[in-house]
Amino acid sequence: MKQDTLSMKWKNFIESRKPLIDDWKHTAYLWRKSKLTMIGSFVVLFFIIIAIFAPYIAPYDPIAQDLSQRLQPPSSKHLFGTDQFGRDIFSRVIYGSRIAIWIIILVSIISGGIGTLIGVFAGYFGGIVDEVLMRITDMFLAFPSLVLAMAFAAAMGPSLTNTIIAISLVYWTVYARLARAEALRIKNTEYIEAERAMGASNFRIIFLHVLPMCISPVLVQLTLRMGTIILTAAGLGFLGLGAQPPTPEWGAMVSDGRNYLVDQWWISTFPGIAIAIVVLGFNLLGDGIRDMLDPRLRR
Amino acid sequence: MAVNNDVLVKINSLKKYFPVRSGIFLRAKKYVRAVDNVSFTIKKNETLALVGESGCGKTTIGRTILHLLEPTDGEVIFDNKNLTKISKDELKELRKGMQIVFQNPYTSLHPRKLVKDIVGEPLKIHTDFSSVEILRRVKETLENVGLREEHMYRYPHEFSGGQRQRIAVARAIILRPKFIVLDEPTSALDVSVQARILNLLNKLKEELSLTYLFITHDLAVVDYMADRVAVMYLGKVVEIGKKDDIFKRPAHPYTRVLEAAIPIPDPFFKKERILPKGEVPNPVNPPKGCRFHTRCDYAVDKCKELEPQLEKVDDEHYVACHRWKEI
Numbered sequence: 149m150k151q152d153t154l155s156m157k158w159k160n161f162i163e164s165r166k167p168l169i170d171d172w173k174h175t176a177y178l179w180r181k182s183k184l185t186m187i188g189s190f191v192v193l194f195f196i197i198i199a200i201f202a203p204y205i206a207p208y209d210p211i212a213q214d215l216s217q218r219l220q221p222p223s224s225k226h227l228f229g230t231d232q233f234g235r236d237i238f239s240r241v242i243y244g245s246r247i248a249i250w251i252i253i254l255v256s257i258i259s260g261g262i263g264t265l266i267g268v269f270a271g272y273f274g275g276i277v278d279e280v281l282m283r284i285t286d287m288f289l290a291f292p293s294l295v296l297a298m299a300f301a302a303a304m305g306p307s308l309t310n311t312i313i314a315i316s317l318v319y320w321t322v323y324a325r326l327a328r329a330e331a332l333r334i335k336n337t338e339y340i341e342a343e344r345a346m347g348a349s350n351f352r353i354i355f356l357h358v359l360p361m362c363i364s365p366v367l368v369q370l371t372l373r374m375g376t377i378i379l380t381a382a383g384l385g386f387l388g389l390g391a392q393p394p395t396p397e398w399g400a401m402v403s404d405g406r407n408y409l410v411d412q413w414w415i416s417t418f419p420g421i422a423i424a425i426v427v428l429g430f431n432l433l434g435d436g437i438r439d440m441l442d443p444r445l446r447r
Numbered sequence: 448m449a450v451n452n453d454v455l456v457k458i459n460s461l462k463k464y465f466p467v468r469s470g471i472f473l474r475a476k477k478y479v480r481a482v483d484n485v486s487f488t489i490k491k492n493e494t495l496a497l498v499g500e501s502g503c504g505k506t507t508i509g510r511t512i513l514h515l516l517e518p519t520d521g522e523v524i525f526d527n528k529n530l531t532k533i534s535k536d537e538l539k540e541l542r543k544g545m546q547i548v549f550q551n552p553y554t555s556l557h558p559r560k561l562v563k564d565i566v567g568e569p570l571k572i573h574t575d576f577s578s579v580e581i582l583r584r585v586k587e588t589l590e591n592v593g594l595r596e597e598h599m600y601r602y603p604h605e606f607s608g609g610q611r612q613r614i615a616v617a618r619a620i621i622l623r624p625k626f627i628v629l630d631e632p633t634s635a636l637d638v639s640v641q642a643r644i645l646n647l648l649n650k651l652k653e654e655l656s657l658t659y660l661f662i663t664h665d666l667a668v669v670d671y672m673a674d675r676v677a678v679m680y681l682g683k684v685v686e687i688g689k690k691d692d693i694f695k696r697p698a699h700p701y702t703r704v705l706e707a708a709i710p711i712p713d714p715f716f717k718k719e720r721i722l723p724k725g726e727v728p729n730p731v732n733p734p735k736g737c738r739f740h741t742r743c744d745y746a747v748d749k750c751k752e753l754e755p756q757l758e759k760v761d762d763e764h765y766v767a768c769h770r771w772k773e774i
Contacts, residue, residue, distance in 0.1 A: 338555035342618070345513055346569045347542035357557065 178440045185436025191429025199245040206239035211394040219412050229414035231404060237414060240396035241422050247397050248426065251312055251381045256370050258316035263323025264366050268359055270324070271331025272350070282328065288321045297380055301389040308391040311384050315377060322373065323366050330362040368441055372434030375427035382423050398423050455626055455658045456489040456512060461521035463504070463511050467731060477731050481507040483682040484521070489626075494652065494659040496669040496690075498705065499679035500727065505662045508679075509628040512660065513547055514538060526625065543573050546619035550631040552611035556603040562589075562614055563599035569622045584621060591654075592617045592647060609640035613647065620651060626658045633668060645671060666709045670694065675763070678702050681730055681738045684757070688764030698766040700743050700774065737769065745774050 162169075179185055198205060207227075214234035222229040228237035270281040288296065300314035334340060335358060343353050378398075384390035385399025393400065398419040405415025462485075464478035481504040489495045497505045510516045512523050514530050523530040525541060533541070546569075549555035556565055566588060567581045576584070586596050592613040603611055612632060619627050629648065633641040645668065651657060661672050669676055670690065677687040678701065686699040697703045707721040723742040728734050734741050740750040749769050757765040 338549045338551065339557045341515060342547065342549065342555055342615075343568070345515055345542065345545075345547045346572050346618075346622075347539040348568075348572050352572065360559065 175440055179436065182436050182439065184432045185440070188429050188432025188434075188436055191425060192433050195245055195426050195429060196249065198242060199249045202242050202246050206236075206242040208236035208239040210235065210240045210243040210396045219408065219415075221412070222414055228418040229412070231401075231412075231415045232408065235394075237401070237418050240401060241398070241418055243396045244398045244401065244419060244422065245426075247308070247391060247395065248378055248381065251308075251315070252374050252377055254312045255315045255319065255377050255381075256374065258312070259318075259320040260323050260366055260370050262316070263320035264327045264359070264362060266320070267324035267327025267329075268331045268354060268362055271328035272335050272354055272358055274332075274335075278328070281324070285321045285324050288318065293318045294380060294383055297384060298387065298389060301384050306389045306392055308395065308397070311381055311390040314384070315380050318380075319373060319377065322369060326365050326369055327362045330365055331358050334358050334361050364441060368434070368438045371430065371437050374434065375430040378423060378427050378430070453490050454488045455491045455526060456660070457524040458488075458508075458512065459486050459522045459524070461485045461508070461511060461523065462519045463507050463516060464519045479730050480682050480733060481730065482511065482518075483733075485679075485682070485684050486521075487677055487684060487687055489658055489660060491625075491658055492652075492656055493674040494661050494672050496661045496663060496673035496676045497679060498663060498666060498669055498676060500664060502727065502730065503679045504682040504730075505664075505679055506630055509547065509630050509660060509662050513542075513545055513628055515547075539573075543569075543622045544624050545626040545628070546622070546624045547628045547630060548612070548615050548619050548632045551635045552608055552615050553635070555615050556611060558603060560602075561599065562601055562603065565603070565614060566599075566617045566621055569618065573622060585617075588617045588621045589614075591620070591651070607640075608636050609644060612636060612640075612644050616644075616647065616651070620655060620657075623655060624657070626660070628660045628662065630662045631664070632661075634663065634665060641668070648672070666705060670709075678705065681727065681733055683738055683767065685739065685768070686764075686766045687757070688761070688766075692761060692764040696761075696764075698760050698764070698771040699739075699768050700745055701739050702766075737767075745770050 179189070212235065214230075217226070217230050217234040218232055220226050220230040220234075226236050226238065228241060230236055231240075266281050266285070270278040291299075297314045297318045300317055301310055304310040304313065340353060340357060343357055381390060381397070382399030382402070385397045385401075386403040388400070388403065390399055391397035393404075401419040402416045402423075405412065405417075405419075408415050461482055462480075463482040464480055467477040467479060483504075485504075485508060487495070497508060499505050507516065511518045512525070512530075514523070518531060522532075526544060528537070528541060530538065530541065560568075563582060563585050567585045570576055570581045570584060582599070585599060589596065589598060594610065594613055594617070598606075598610075598614075603614065606614065612635075616632075632648070633644050636644060648659070649672065652659060659672075661669070663669060673690045675688065676690050676693040677684050678693065678699065679685065680701050686693065686697070686702045693702060694706060697706050701723075704721050704723050724744075725742050728738070728741055734751075735754075736752050737743070737746070737750040737755050740746040743750065747770065753769070755767045755769050757767045758771070760766050760771065
């Protein structure tokens, strides 16, 4: 008897979620149809797996120096060669993926969070709140992003944490503008007006009704921007404002090798290729997600 | 103020102006006088129909009564409480007693929420019922508007227009309000579905002893629903009275024009058509004197100078026209 009600409940649950499941099936179908999105997804997946299993994949310690092995060209012993301190570049590239992913996750959460909140508040309240918040956003947007990130990183002192903070402080503006536009549209819809007619408080409306509707465009933009985040982080690393040696950060590794570029090309090239591939993967995935969520392509 | 127990909603010289911003500094130079000095009362358990053409301010009145829009001037008295003078908390309390059903059921329901959450939302805001209790009431209310329990776990886009409007009605009645503003609740629906929604609204009015402000431009619907009718033109009420008075003995020239435009479902019946001249004037710059004089066949010089006030024609029948006795 009890078994019966339980299976009934389960059936009801499945039944009630059917539209959601259908929606996911449709998304999977769109994903399979786009080759570039699939390639992007696999590159990103590969990148994440490498980051997770870095200690098992890397043959050497990424920061252990061995001066007897310095500047070795790529060989079966050192797949990507060694650098001027005899460190294995293959291991360093593998470990570098962990740093890159750490930067991406933190920057996305921080800048996405700040941007969405500011944008939703500006759009929902409008008037003076909107003016103040958006003029601040404009101030940040007035500088080239890399220059501004450099300024922040230089002011706070070079370290990995400060790089993350600096990049977040630069990129939240994009999400703020996006979320504001979305909030402006949503606050004038009748279902929000109905909500106000019921007597719901502003906070209830913002957090339960407006914010959830603003999140999907922000998420798409976040995936599209992940490539840029890696590039900025690598750029800061290259300039010596990012992660400090001996941390195996890709940008810093490219920078390390630039004195040896003519004779020992492998020092800069392999981390450079890693950056290029991962950025490309994220861009393809971001484009694909944007297309998949485009209502004109759905149904 | 004498407490009148018959009256549920009373509006006194209500005004709502929308600024038209222009120029470099976006100063408000002109105003759209959407609602200009309107007064009327709605008695308990009656349906007052507010009719008029597009842009005459009927929807604005509905929203101002519910305090979704702040009135520019004048007062709204609901259940003997002045809405323009009470605190936020009191207003929230009063909102339990008044609700709205919007014109377009395709935009008035949250697209990403399940029906049970949409209909249960007012309970979540105003009560601390357990989720089981909320579900029970949602189910009860859905059955009341002709939907079934299994509809609770679906999204709005899975329903037809008529069913969506039923959901919107369910959301409006779940808190057992006294007063509902129906803002053209049927004009986005098919004719066959319209009749069912109107019947549902009449049934609920009886069962829950509701009071309606029925905003519409469809006079055939007014005939079916209303007890009293207020006719609006360019932000003003030009005539107000019992339904039969308005339809059978219209006093205002504009009401006559509207009345003559009601289609009669009889192909052999030839009706005299009265068409007003010209277009509706711009509400930013309404004509001086009587606002209808630019289009009125009976206009004299007095109409261009002096604005007519509501005069008593009959018991509960008022008209704002200088020449209603002559025409």
